[in-house]
Amino acid sequence: MKQRIDGARAGALALAFALVTPLAAQPVAAAELRVGVASHVRSLDVNEATGNNEAQMLHNLFDTLIERENYTAPLKFVPGLALSWKMVAPTTMELKLREGVVMHDGNVMDAEDVKYSLERVFAPKDPRFRASNGRFFYNFKSVDVVDKSTVRIHTTRPDPLMQTLLSARNAGITSRRYVESVGLDKAGLKPVGTGPYKVESLKPNEEAVLVRHDKFWGPKPPFDKITYVRIPEVAARITALVNKEVDFITNVPPDQEAAVRRVKGYRIVGGALPVFHVWVINMSHPQMASPDLRKALNLAIDREKLVKALWGGRGKAPKAHQFVEYGEPMFMPDMNYYRFDPEGAKALLKKAGYKGEPIEITFFPEYYLYGDLGAQAIADMWKKVGINVKLQQTEPFFGSGDHTKVMMRPWSNPMYYPDPMGAFDTHWSEKSWVTSRGLWKPTHPDWKATYEKARFATDAKERTGAYRKLQELADAESGWIVLYQPYEGYAMRDDIEWKIPTAQRPYELTFRAGQVAMRGR
Amino acid sequence: MLHFILWRTGRAIATVLLVLAGCFAAIRMAGSPVDILYPDGATPEQIVEMEREWGLDKSLPAQFAIYLGNLARGDFGVSIIERRPVTTVYAERLQPTLQLAGLALLLGTAVGVPLGALAALRRGRPEARAAMGIAFLGYAVPHFIIAIVLILVFGYHLNWLPSTGAKTPAHYVLPAITLALPLIAATARYMRSTMLDVLNQDFVRTARAKGLPESRVIGLHVMRNAVLPLITVLGLEVAGLINGSLIVETVFSWPGLGKVLTGSVSRRDFPILQFGVIAYSFAVVGVNLVVDLLYAVADPRVRVTS
Numbered sequence: 001m002k003q004r005i006d007g008a009r010a011g012a013l014a015l016a017f018a019l020v021t022p023l024a025a026q027p028v029a030a031a032e033l034r035v036g037v038a039s040h041v042r043s044l045d046v047n048e049a050t051g052n053n054e055a056q057m058l059h060n061l062f063d064t065l066i067e068r069e070n071y072t073a074p075l076k077f078v079p080g081l082a083l084s085w086k087m088v089a090p091t092t093m094e095l096k097l098r099e100g101v102v103m104h105d106g107n108v109m110d111a112e113d114v115k116y117s118l119e120r121v122f123a124p125k126d127p128r129f130r131a132s133n134g135r136f137f138y139n140f141k142s143v144d145v146v147d148k149s150t151v152r153i154h155t156t157r158p159d160p161l162m163q164t165l166l167s168a169r170n171a172g173i174t175s176r177r178y179v180e181s182v183g184l185d186k187a188g189l190k191p192v193g194t195g196p197y198k199v200e201s202l203k204p205n206e207e208a209v210l211v212r213h214d215k216f217w218g219p220k221p222p223f224d225k226i227t228y229v230r231i232p233e234v235a236a237r238i239t240a241l242v243n244k245e246v247d248f249i250t251n252v253p254p255d256q257e258a259a260v261r262r263v264k265g266y267r268i269v270g271g272a273l274p275v276f277h278v279w280v281i282n283m284s285h286p287q288m289a290s291p292d293l294r295k296a297l298n299l300a301i302d303r304e305k306l307v308k309a310l311w312g313g314r315g316k317a318p319k320a321h322q323f324v325e326y327g328e329p330m331f332m333p334d335m336n337y338y339r340f341d342p343e344g345a346k347a348l349l350k351k352a353g354y355k356g357e358p359i360e361i362t363f364f365p366e367y368y369l370y371g372d373l374g375a376q377a378i379a380d381m382w383k384k385v386g387i388n389v390k391l392q393q394t395e396p397f398f399g400s401g402d403h404t405k406v407m408m409r410p411w412s413n414p415m416y417y418p419d420p421m422g423a424f425d426t427h428w429s430e431k432s433w434v435t436s437r438g439l440w441k442p443t444h445p446d447w448k449a450t451y452e453k454a455r456f457a458t459d460a461k462e463r464t465g466a467y468r469k470l471q472e473l474a475d476a477e478s479g480w481i482v483l484y485q486p487y488e489g490y491a492m493r494d495d496i497e498w499k500i501p502t503a504q505r506p507y508e509l510t511f512r513a514g515q516v517a518m519r520g521r
Numbered sequence: 522m523l524h525f526i527l528w529r530t531g532r533a534i535a536t537v538l539l540v541l542a543g544c545f546a547a548i549r550m551a552g553s554p555v556d557i558l559y560p561d562g563a564t565p566e567q568i569v570e571m572e573r574e575w576g577l578d579k580s581l582p583a584q585f586a587i588y589l590g591n592l593a594r595g596d597f598g599v600s601i602i603e604r605r606p607v608t609t610v611y612a613e614r615l616q617p618t619l620q621l622a623g624l625a626l627l628l629g630t631a632v633g634v635p636l637g638a639l640a641a642l643r644r645g646r647p648e649a650r651a652a653m654g655i656a657f658l659g660y661a662v663p664h665f666i667i668a669i670v671l672i673l674v675f676g677y678h679l680n681w682l683p684s685t686g687a688k689t690p691a692h693y694v695l696p697a698i699t700l701a702l703p704l705i706a707a708t709a710r711y712m713r714s715t716m717l718d719v720l721n722q723d724f725v726r727t728a729r730a731k732g733l734p735e736s737r738v739i740g741l742h743v744m745r746n747a748v749l750p751l752i753t754v755l756g757l758e759v760a761g762l763i764n765g766s767l768i769v770e771t772v773f774s775w776p777g778l779g780k781v782l783t784g785s786v787s788r789r790d791f792p793i794l795q796f797g798v799i800a801y802s803f804a805v806v807g808v809n810l811v812v813d814l815l816y817a818v819a820d821p822r823v824r825v826t827s
Contacts, residue, residue: 036685042602127570134564185604203613204603205784206776231685231774235669239676240685259677400553400568436565 031224033496033511036237038251040230042204043188046172047120048128050135052414052507055169056250057208057228059508060221062172062193065095065114066163070501070515073327075418077163081109081173081194090158090458091141093166097149102215104191104198105178111151115143116176118153126184132170135416135426140165160458164417169508196221196512206230219513226511235259241266241491248496250509252489253369254312260491269499270489272316273506274323274415274423277368279361279481281408284438287357288407294478296348297359300385301378302340307484309377310370316485320471323485325418325502329464337475338482345385360390362409367396371410374483399433408481409439416505420467421455428474429455440480444473495519529813533806537799544798545585553577554601554789575601575791588795597799598792602785607796610781617687618770618777622762624697629704630755636705637712638744641720652709659706668699668772685774696773700766704758711754715747722746749816756812759804 041053046062067080082095101109121132122140139159144152155162165171175192182190189202196218197210210226229246231237234256237249242263252260252268260266281288281297288294303317320335359382363375372393379389403409411434415423426432429451434440442448450473453466474480488506492498498516501508510516555571572578576587591598597607636652643649675695676684683692719725720743728738770779778797785793 043604127567127574130564130567188604203776204605204610206780229686229774233669233772233774235677236672236684236772236774239672240683243676243680243684245683245685395552396556397552398556399564400555431564433564 033223033248034227034246036231036240036246036249037228038232040205044191044199044202045188046174046191046193047117047132047170050131050170055505055507056509058169058172060197060210060511061191061195061199062169063195064167064169064171066167068167068503070503070510072503073325073418074330075164075503077167091155093153093162095151098217099149101194101217103175103194104213105175107175107177109173109194110148111145113173113176114151115145117173118143118171121170134431136165136168136170157456158458160463161419161421164419168417197226221513222516223511248492250490252491254314254487257489265494266491267494268489268491270314270487271500272485273488274325275486275506276318276413277483277486278411278413279408280411280434280439281479282403282406282439283441283479285407290352291476291478292348292352293354296345298478298481299339299341300345300382302381303338303484306374306377310373311487314487318482318485321482322420323415323423325415326420330420332468335471342385349386356388358388358390360392360407362392362394362406364396364410365393368410368412369486403437403439414506418503425455442477444476447473525817529810533810536806537802540802541799545795546581548791548794549581552789597796600790600793602788602790607792610793611778611796614776614778614781617775618766618779621696621700621775621777622766624693625700625704625762626759628697628701629708633705633708634712637709638716640709640713641716656706656709659702664699664768665772667702668769671695671699687776696769696775699769700762707758711751712747715750716743719743719746752815753812756808759808
């Protein structure tokens with residue numbers, strides 16, 4: 001009898017196993033790369049989409065006139081859709097275009113496509129291109145078509161960053177005829193570029209399928225197909241990887257890396273991204289008017305400790321508002337403004353006449369990873385030097401929110417291009433929303449002239465010197481608090497060779513020929 | 522009966538409108554979609570331009586009146602974020618959600634009803650206690666915990682089942698079980714208690730006394746009467762399935778309505794969210810209406826009273 005029961009049990013188990021095992025995820029052919037991303041895109045219009053999510057895909061779909069070597073600092077420019085370029089006047093660059101470039105819609109790219117794509121962001125008629133214009137192209141004026149394969153690009157003022165900005169992915173080239181025939185909205189869902197991959201399908205915020213563009217002008221890309229699928233939960237993302245449902249995942253926090261490392265056949269590529277998590281101090285708030293008080297807040301933060309506690313030591317505690325990705329001389333290793341000096345903080349508080357008035361930290365609980373934990377840790381650090389801290393949790397709000405009662409609020413400062421202005425200009429220029437809203441209002445009489453030089457001086461030495469002075473002035477104002485550079489971890493099959501590109505903006509996933517490889521293929 | 526149907530339908534529409542008005546006002550107080558489209562901060566001109574484009578510069582009552590007018594014409598609006606008609610966005614995602622909820626409902630009743638009946642008929646015995654223990658556990662543990670545990674066990678450790686997406690039948694297994702487990706638990710608990718009630722009724726004693734075989738007593742008299750209150754409970758649980766699917770769809774990256782709705786909250790996509798609220802309210806109110814009507818069909822006393 002016992003044997004019969006055991007036999008039946010074994011049979012049932014075998015049946016269950018037979019039913020279940022064929023259902024398990026099977027690895028697909030290696031020519032496909034399946035990427036599990038934490039957040040997805042709503043559209044892939046290269047000239048419009050300036051967000052982190054789109055950056056994951058646009059590099060593989062669109063080319064720019066001038067390209068960058070992926071890992072060189074300072075930037076080294078190489079031909080893209082333009083074979084050569086030269087300045088023909090202080091505000092005019094002439095570019096000779098590559099001929100015979102077949103776009104994803106089958107049309108051959110010409111100067112009209114270049115003019116159409118770039119003028120959308122140089123002089124935006126549709127408001128959707130304003131963000132791109134404000135971040136990168138506000139000094140660009142127009143594009144003249146000289147002939148089918150020659151264009152002249154005009155700027156309003158001589159611009160030392162012309163090559164840098166024209167090699168930003170948002171200066172990608174799309175097909176004029178295609179966009180004009182289907183309209184902007186449809187073109188965003190099935191965009192047409194000239195890059196090594198083209199969009200086969202896009203389900204917004206869910207899945208994007210890219211396939212190889214067989215008529216690509218450059219070297220053949222390593223994959224026939226790339227699928228980006230949104231998997232918001234980190235546990236589900238890691239499971240999808242080790243379960244062979246995807247080959248590559250983004251956004252693995254330091255405290256979850258062990259779950260990947262303990263499974264054989266996978267590895268993690270990570271690093272401190274060129275992004276700062278920042279608190280903006282509202283300089284218009286009467287209680288935050290004293291520069292000594294603001295400086296004291298800065299000095300009372302132990303950034304090394306924050307990086308250790310929140311990011312497992314894998315983030316980076318900055319010493320100034322600059323990233324190593326700029327390369328020297330624009331990156332200045334000797335700058336050291338963000339010191340931890342609690343005694344200095346106490347002295348400055350005394351000098352400021354601080355009498356224990358409550359200072360409120362507004363924070364968004366989930367918008368910036370570990371933003372809530374960071375706020376609590378900093379509140380403790382400030383209490384230790386005698387600051388009366390209150391924490392105020394809210395939903396994220398930015399330029400359209402009411403800031404009148406806000407004393408300080410979280411923000412981030414990504415490096416949109418590897419140059420001091422790539423992280424500075426969008427965030428702290430006169431045109432920035434924190435300036436127009438009065439949160440950031442530099443008072444030093446030299447600020448404006450110094451800023452102008454740091455942005456527009458055509459002499460490299462003069463621009464470097466101005467940027468150094470700008471950092472000094474910013475430190476004296478102490479209108480913001482740079483916290484740390486967050487860590488970004490990518491997990492992947494260990495036969496995938498890939499590293500984070502340093503010459504591009506953060507979050508770009510670079511899957512062109514020479515940028516990624518699968519060993520044994 | 523007609524008066525009963527009209528009264529209940531009118532009340533259902535009023536409920537939906539009330540919920541919609543509340544949601545309409547609440548989401549506008551939570552912040553602006555401009556912040557989500559331009560997280561680095563929009564310029565004052567951008568804010569004005571966008572608010573005008575989406576009618577957000579008008580007063581709240583004016584916005585609501587325009588919205589209701591559009592609704593009356595069958596125009597549910599265009600997604601602010603995706604720039605596609607709201608109905609298109611939802612239509613793409615309806616099928617996976619209905620398939621998942623249907624499967625969970627099927628599993629929930631197919632397993633829950635016999636489990637509850639077993640617990641009632643074998644009351645006090647170990648198998649009944651075990652059944653109810655499992656039911657309590659299923660009821661007490663939230664969806665997201667069940668989901669994560671299933672993913673860890675069957676995906677991460679055993680590699681038996683996929684954990685994201687809805688591409689093959691295998692993809693349905695874990696999310697359907699996650700959604701069905703609390704339903705099995707609820708159904709079993711209600712089934713047990715109503716069966717115990719019915720088992721003590723006089724008509725059951727009479728049925729036994731007149732010599733009917735036990736199987737007929739249970740099948741014909743006990744089960745039929747015990748199932749009546751269960752219809753109400755299942756109606757409520759269908760609403761729970763829809764709510765539960767919001768979390769389950771996020772955890773399993775299920776391409777359904779739940780993901781659209783949760784995404785629209787975080788992205789402040791007002792038209793998507795408003796349509797979602799209308800659709801979900803209609804689903805909940807509609808299910809309740811159907812339950813009321815079914816009740817009237819199943820129990821003649823309800824019709825007489827109404």
